[in-house]
Amino acid sequence: MKKRVAIPVTNEQLSEFFGECNHYEIFGIDGKIVDRERMSLPAGTTTSELPGWLEEMGITDVITFRVNPKIIHLFASKKVNLFVGVPVNSPEVLIEEYLQGKLESDEKIIREITYSTKKIDV
Structure with missing residues (x-):
């Protein structure tokens, strides 16, 4: 299965x-x-427009560290997989961990996002 x-x-x-x-x-x-x-x-692109732009580019997965909880919902609506809380490293290291199924999330970041998500009216 092809992924981007x-x-x-x-x-x-x-x-x-x-x-x-x-x-x-x-x-x-x-x-x-x-x-x-x-x-x-693209010039003038806002953070809330990024999930749509990435979907248009054929992106299936995004690896990130911190993300606004509202953006998580936008990615979910676009059916783009989001790997959140991944420790900062080079793209080469991160993609290798992705390929090996070894990406790990920072639990502190996940708790922050989960706590923030509970406060959001969806």
């Missing part, structure tokens, strides 16, 4: 905050990495 994985990047590392990055590293995967590209955000 997006990783928001700042200073050659996973961005600490989703939507606040220099660019996205996009990995095409069909069992193994088949292509890699660097994609900049």
